[in-house]
Amino acid sequence: xxxxxxxxxxxWKGRATxxxxxxxxxxxxxxxxxxxxxxxxxxxxxALKAFKDKPHAHIGQGTKPVARQGKLAGLVGDPIQDxxxxxxxxxxxxxxxxxxxxxxxxxxxxxxxxxxxxxxxNIGEFLAIVHALALLHQKESTxxxxxxxxxxISWVKKKRANTKLEETARNAELFALLDRAENWLxxxxxxxxxxxxxxxxxxxxxxxxxxx
RNA sequence: ACAU
DNA sequence: CCATGT
Ligand SMILES: [Mg+2]
Ligand SMILES: [Mg+2]
Numbered sequence: 265x266x267x268x269x270x271x272x273x274x275x276w277k278g279r280a281t282x283x284x285x286x287x288x289x290x291x292x293x294x295x296x297x298x299x300x301x302x303x304x305x306x307x308x309x310x311a312l313k314a315f316k317d318k319p320h321a322h323i324g325q326g327t328k329p330v331a332r333q334g335k336l337a338g339l340v341g342d343p344i345q346d347x348x349x350x351x352x353x354x355x356x357x358x359x360x361x362x363x364x365x366x367x368x369x370x371x372x373x374x375x376x377x378x379x380x381x382x383x384x385x386n387i388g389e390f391l392a393i394v395h396a397l398a399l400l401h402q403k404e405s406t407x408x409x410x411x412x413x414x415x416x417i418s419w420v421k422k423k424r425a426n427t428k429l430e431e432t433a434r435n436a437e438l439f440a441l442l443d444r445a446e447n448w449l450x451x452x453x454x455x456x457x458x459x460x461x462x463x464x465x466x467x468x469x470x471x472x473x474x475x476x
Numbered sequence: 477a478c479a480u
Numbered sequence: 481c482c483a484t485g486t
Contacts (some may be wrong), residue, residue: 356484
């Protein structure tokens with residue numbers, strides 16, 4: 265978790281522009297400012313030099329989106345605290361997959377399943393959402409479920425897991441769970457909204473396994 | 477491209 | 481760098 269600690273910040277577009285020497289000052293110029301353009305530099309000299317350039321010469325390929333600073337942050341709002349957040353983890357090398365769900369307001373872990381052999385990220389994310397919906401249905405709760413997976417949210421909406429994974433003897437258990445999940449969706453009604461966890465605005469999904 |  | 485998906 266030890267990261268780089270840059271010292272100088274160029275703000276090309278913000279409440280004020282120029283070179284600032286602290287993150288707090290940079291933040292004052294850019295936080296919530298639509299279209300803010302800023303970037304950190306290791307030295308004051310390189311920052312001053314960069315400030316003379318067009319921002320796109322420094323911000324573009326391979327740089328972090330500024331979504332959480334601008335219009336998007338204001339449009340998206342904050343996550344609903346009374347909600348269930350799920351996430352999955354998948355090891356591309358081993359094929360192992362697992363998933364879990366937490367209650368956002370308290371971060372309490374409500375379930376953890378797996379590991380399962382020979383899965384995919386999307387299968388895990390899908391099963392996690394359906395598991396959450398089934399649990400909430402059992403509790404007669406209509407609170408929202410958050411997932412960061414576009415794919416899994418779309419599968420739930422269609423009530424069908426469109427995986428390309430080949431079924432084998434080793435992942436038969438997973439395919440059985442997939443069948444059960446699709447069947448549950450098709451045989452139950454629920455009003456729980458299934459919502460996108462907006463990682464770029466809110467930060468990492470709190471149900472994340474922390475392995476990245 | 478976007479999301480994992 | 482690898483892989484899964486819309
Ligand atoms: Mg995820
Ligand atoms: Mg995660």
